[in-house]
Each structure stands twice: as C-alpha cells, then as structure tokens.
Amino acid sequence: MAEILTLRDAVKRFVNDGDTVALEGFTHLIPTAAGHEIIRQGKKDLTLVRMTPDLIYDQLIGAGCARKLIFSWGGNPGVGSLHRLRDAVEKQWPQPLEIEEHSHADLANAYVAGASGLPFAVLRAYAGSDLPKVNPLIKTVTCPFTGEVLAAVPSVRPDITVIHAQKADRKGNVLLWGILGVQKEAALAAKRCIVTVEEIVDDLNAPMNSCVLPTWALTAVCHVPGGAHPSYAHGYNERDNRFYQAWDPIARDRETFSAWIDEYIHGTADFNEFQAKLATAQEAK
Amino acid sequence: MAYSTNEMMTVAAARRLQNGSVCFVGIGLPSKAANLARLTSSPDVVLIYESGPIGAKPSVLPLSIGDGELAETADTVVPTGEIFRYWLQGGRIDVGFLGAAQVDRFGNINTTVVGDYHQPKVRLPGAGGAPEIAGSAKSVLIILKQSSRSFVDKLDFVTSVGHGEGGDSRKRLGLPGAGPVGIITDLCIMEPEEGSHEFVVTALHPGVTREQVVAATGWAIRFAEQVSVTAEPTETELTALRDLEARTAAAHGQAPGEA
Numbered sequence: 001m002a003e004i005l006t007l008r009d010a011v012k013r014f015v016n017d018g019d020t021v022a023l024e025g026f027t028h029l030i031p032t033a034a035g036h037e038i039i040r041q042g043k044k045d046l047t048l049v050r051m052t053p054d055l056i057y058d059q060l061i062g063a064g065c066a067r068k069l070i071f072s073w074g075g076n077p078g079v080g081s082l083h084r085l086r087d088a089v090e091k092q093w094p095q096p097l098e099i100e101e102h103s104h105a106d107l108a109n110a111y112v113a114g115a116s117g118l119p120f121a122v123l124r125a126y127a128g129s130d131l132p133k134v135n136p137l138i139k140t141v142t143c144p145f146t147g148e149v150l151a152a153v154p155s156v157r158p159d160i161t162v163i164h165a166q167k168a169d170r171k172g173n174v175l176l177w178g179i180l181g182v183q184k185e186a187a188l189a190a191k192r193c194i195v196t197v198e199e200i201v202d203d204l205n206a207p208m209n210s211c212v213l214p215t216w217a218l219t220a221v222c223h224v225p226g227g228a229h230p231s232y233a234h235g236y237n238e239r240d241n242r243f244y245q246a247w248d249p250i251a252r253d254r255e256t257f258s259a260w261i262d263e264y265i266h267g268t269a270d271f272n273e274f275q276a277k278l279a280t281a282q283e284a285k
Numbered sequence: 286m287a288y289s290t291n292e293m294m295t296v297a298a299a300r301r302l303q304n305g306s307v308c309f310v311g312i313g314l315p316s317k318a319a320n321l322a323r324l325t326s327s328p329d330v331v332l333i334y335e336s337g338p339i340g341a342k343p344s345v346l347p348l349s350i351g352d353g354e355l356a357e358t359a360d361t362v363v364p365t366g367e368i369f370r371y372w373l374q375g376g377r378i379d380v381g382f383l384g385a386a387q388v389d390r391f392g393n394i395n396t397t398v399v400g401d402y403h404q405p406k407v408r409l410p411g412a413g414g415a416p417e418i419a420g421s422a423k424s425v426l427i428i429l430k431q432s433s434r435s436f437v438d439k440l441d442f443v444t445s446v447g448h449g450e451g452g453d454s455r456k457r458l459g460l461p462g463a464g465p466v467g468i469i470t471d472l473c474i475m476e477p478e479e480g481s482h483e484f485v486v487t488a489l490h491p492g493v494t495r496e497q498v499v500a501a502t503g504w505a506i507r508f509a510e511q512v513s514v515t516a517e518p519t520e521t522e523l524t525a526l527r528d529l530e531a532r533t534a535a536a537h538g539q540a541p542g543e544a
Contacts, residue, residue, distance in 0.1 A: 026336045026337070026350075026351050026365055027336060027349045027350055027351025027352070028336070028351045028353070028356075051365075052413075071411065072411060072412055072413060073410050073411050073412065073413035073414075074408075074410050074411050075410030075411075077312070077348065077349035077350065077351075078312070078348035078349050081408075081410075085408075086408045089405065089408050090404075090405060090408055101397075101411055101412070102412070103412040103413070103414065103415070103416045103417060104335055104365070104369065104412065104413050104414040104417075105369035105373070105374070105414060105416070105417040108365050108366040108368075108369050108370075109366065109369065109370065111366065112366045112370070123369075123370075123374065123417075124374055124417070124420065124421060124461070125416060125417050125420065126416060126420075127420060127446065127458040127459055127460055128393075128420070128443065128446025128449050128454070128455075128458045128460065129412075129416045129443055129444060129445060129446055130397075130402075130442050130443045130444070131397075131412060131416065131444065134402045134403075148459070149459065178353060178356045178362065179336045179337050179338070179351045179353075179355070179356050179362060180337060180362070180363075180364045180365070181336060181337065181351070181364070181365045182364065182365050182366060184364065185364070185366055232353060234353050234356065238353065239348070239349065239352060239353065241348050241537050241538065242538060244348075244349075
C-alpha cells in the first residue's frame with residue numbers, strides 16, 4: 001500500500017545518494033516538483049534515467065546531483081539546447097557527467113523489459129548506426145528460430161521512479177490519462193515508486209481499461225497540484241511554453257543558473273512557495 | 286503570391302505525402318509539412334507522433350512532441366513503448382518524416398555530435414526516435430535547410446542510417462524499410478540515384494541556380510539527367526500554411542515568424 005506523504009518526506013525516505021533514479025513523463029506529466037525537492041535535499045551521485053532529460057534534468061545536472069545520465073534525446077523541446085547538460089558533457093561543469101546514450105525505441109523497450117522482470121530487451125534497431133560504437137551496452141542477439149540478428153539492450157530497473165499523474169484516491173490508487181509516455185512501465189520497473197498528483201479524491205471513477213496504477217504497486221503518493229510545471233497535466237493545466245523559452249537564457253550561463261537555483265529552489269521551502277515566488281516574479285515583468 | 290524559400294520547402298515536402306498514407310512525424314519542420322499536407326492535398330493522411338497519438342489532427346502546430354493538442358485530436362493515444370513496438374517495428378508506417386542537423390550523400394543523418402563523440406565541439410540532442418524510424422518505416426522523407434554545414438561530405442556521427450555506404454548497404458544491414466526516397470530543402474529536391482543510392486538533384490525550386498545548390502552542398506553534388514523545376518506554391522497552399530502558422534503563433538504566444 002502506498003503511503004500518502006508530503007513530497008519532502010517521500011524524497012527524504014525513498015531517494016538515496018547513489019540511486020538510479022527515473023523521473024519520467026514524455027513532455028506531459030513531468031515530475032518537476034520532485035526534481036526540485038531532490039536538489040533542495042542535496043542528493044548526490046545519482047544515475048539519472050529519462051528518455052528526454054528536459055529542463056528537469058538540466059536543473060539536476062547543473063545543481064550537481066548527477067554522476068551519470070542515461071537518455072535518448074537531450075534538448076529543450078521547441079527551443080534548443082539543454083545548456084547545463086551540454087556544459088557538463090563538453091566542459092565537465094559542475095562535475096564530470098558520464099553519459100549512456102540510447103534511442104527512444106531502445107529505452108521504451110528497456111522500460112517494458114524492466115517492468116516485465118526481464119534482464120534485457122530485444123528489438124530491431126541500430127543497424128548502420130554509430131550508437132553501438134559509443135555505447136558498449138548495445139549488443140546483438142540472434143533469434144533462435146529465424147537466425148535474424150536483433151539488438152539487445154539492458155532493461156531499465158531504477159531504484160526509484162517518480163512520475164506525476166492527475167488523480168489519486170485516499171488509498172493511493174492512481175489514475176492518469178493523455179500522453180502516457182512510459183509512465184506505467186517506469187513505475188512498474190522500479191523497486192520503489194513515488195507519484196505526485198494534481199488532486200486526491202474519494203473515488204477515481206476510472207472508466208474500464210483506463211490507466212490505473214494500484215496502490216499496492218506504489219510506495220508513496222504526494223499531493224502536489226501543478227507539480228509538473230512547466231510541463232502539464234492534461235485536464236488541469238497547460239504546458240507553459242513561455243517558461244521553456246525563458247529557461248534558455250537562465251541556463252545558458254553558469255552564474256545566472258546558480259543564482260536561479262539559489263533563489264528559486266534553495267530559497268523556497270517547497271513547491272508551493274516556489275510557485276508563489278515564480279508568480280510574483282512573472283507579475284513584476 | 287510572393288513566397289519565401291522556407292515556404293517553398295514546406296510546400297514541396299507536403300506534396301510528397303500521399304493521401305491515406307500512414308506517416309510517423311518528427312517534430313519541427315516535418316510536423317509543419319505533414320500538417321500542411323493534411324490541410325491541403327492529403328486530408329486522410331494518418332499522422333503518428335512518437336509520444337503516442339495516432340491519427341493526430343492538430344489545428345495548431347505542436348511546440349513539443351507531446352503537446353496536449355496532439356492527444357485531444359488523435360483517433361487514439363497509446364503508450365510510447367507501443368508506438369515503437371506495434372506500430373513502427375510492426376511494419377505499419379508508410380513514411381517516416383525526419384529532420385536532421387547534418388545529412389550526407391547517402392541520406393545518413395547526424396543528430397548526435399559535431400566533432401569527436403567523447404570531446405564534442407557541439408553536443409546535439411541525440412537520437413530520439415529517428416534511428417528506428419529510418420530503419421523500419423517503409424520509406425523516409427528528410428526535410429532541412431540546405432547549407433555546406435548541414436550537407437556534409439562525411440558525417441562526424443551516423444545517428445540514423447539512410448543508404449549507408451550506398452549500393453545495397455541497406456539490404457546487407459538487414460533493414461526492412463526502403464530508406465530515404467527524398468530530401469527536400471529550401472533550394473531543391475534530391476532523390477537517390479538508382480543503383481548507387483547517392484542523392485542527386487532532381488528538381489530545383491523556381492529561381493534557384495545549380496551554382497547555388499553546389500555552393501550549399503559539402504560534397505560534389507550531381508544533377509539528374511532530367512532536372513525539373515518545382516511548381517510554385519499555389520494560393521491555396523500558401524494560405525493554408527500561413528493560417529496554420531498564425532494560429533500556432535497565437536496559441537503559443539509567439540511572434541508570427543517563430544512558429
């Protein structure tokens with residue numbers, strides 16, 4: 001059974017230094033509030049897994065929380081580069097970042113394999129690509145029935161996955177909808193799973209066959225409305241495209257980035273305070 | 286109607302999508318061209334985005350690959366793993382529509398690094414869905430602006446394979462799809478030459494000279510025996526494109542040129 005906790009308590013108890021952490025959400029339902037809380041609590045030496053690192057990992061990498069990044073597309077969607085990711089890869093700032101690079105099809109399959117309790121995923125991929133030359137974990141396997149040579153990649157099995165979702169009930173069952181990405185697979189592939197939600201209700205009223213994660217498959221559920229910002233939660237809020245654009249100049253420069261982290265993350269007690277501060281700053285503009 | 290070279294590129298790319306075909310769409314230029322096709326010549330084209338929407342019919346262009354508009358207008362939304370497993374690898378995609386940072390004469394694509402992988406001059410976003418789209422879609426279209434920096438003699442990194450080293454490379458690699466069948470730029474259209482699979486210019490956009498194309502290509506680009514001139518964008522095409530861009534800019538709070 002999932003415990004209903006504050007995000008601060010959930011991160012304190014279930015995210016450890018050195019963990020392999022997946023904060024998933026394919027553009028939609030990105031658990032930004034959890035990323036902030038990990039920075040606030042100064043977690044270190046994390047191996048971060050995410051198909052699209054996005055702003056959430058740009059912040060964790062720049063804040064010095066990450067030792068390694070496992071990913072498949074590292075840009076600021078619709079805007080350009082992730083400058084903190086690039087600075088870490090190109091100039092080792094604030095510390096060296098080991099990267100393990102895959103394709104989307106590979107990582108999506110690797111999450112499916114992780115959730116399935118399998119050691120590796122098999123897919124038709126990478127023939128003719130240079131990626132296997134720079135990622136020795138991309139190997140091949142020969143089909144025992146047809147002889148076809150296919151790609152074999154290790155499954156993703158995080159110590160802890162965090163996702164954002166729309167609703168939970170008071171027992172901690174979670175309902176999500178819209179673009180699901182790999183949310184369900186990432187949750188079930190992990191040893192522990194925290195879900196932040198827009199609201200907690202008496203009854204999910206989930207239609208048959210909808211995407212429900214049962215409470216007994218989760219570790220903790222935290223009520224964090226708007227916790228995916230600047231990503232979005234379908235039906236609750238919209239993607240803040242302006243923030244994605246505003247992030248570019250903030251992250252471009254080490255000083256402006258560090259000042260932003262100090263003011264907005266270390267300078268706030270939790271995501272509620274962060275949102276209030278951000279709103280005040282935006283009104284002042 | 287007067288038009289820009291970028292508009293010519295988008296219109297020329299949109300015309301390549303046949304009505305009723307199933308298209309796996311990359312974000313950015315491919316998405317713009319694919320939606321223009323849906324709004325003009327190919328109303329029944331099926332647009333699939335890697336985040337999960339199948340049959341998306343957005344009224345404004347998505348800024349990210351997972352915008353809510355894509356989900357709301359889709360016939361169905363499936364998990365990302367399913368998109369790659371059942372729909373792409375399962376052999377149901379007619380056209381993979383890709384952008385690129387760099388492309389070579391065989392339509393191989395680099396979106397990973399400029400310079401050495403371990404000490405890159407420029408770190409690019411990486412693979413995303415492209416390597417498997419390039420491998421498994423029945424055919425591939427590539428759209429990007431042409432310059433000698435983007436059309437290079439040798440790629441620093443092959444992220445997604447086109448025709449490999451040319452000839453029967455794809456067959457030897459065991460790739461199921463036919464690979465790239467067209468590269469559409471702001472200057473011209475290139476198609477693979479039969480046999481060698483090297484891309485040659487088959488159409489110049491109106492007013493573009495061979496010298497311009499040569500200067501904007503990093504390898505010794507060749508021209509097909511018959512080089513046609515692309516038909517100018519029609520009023521219908523331009524109006525549909527400009528309306529789409531204006532709706533997009535208004536929805537995303539951008540200036541008109543940004544969309």
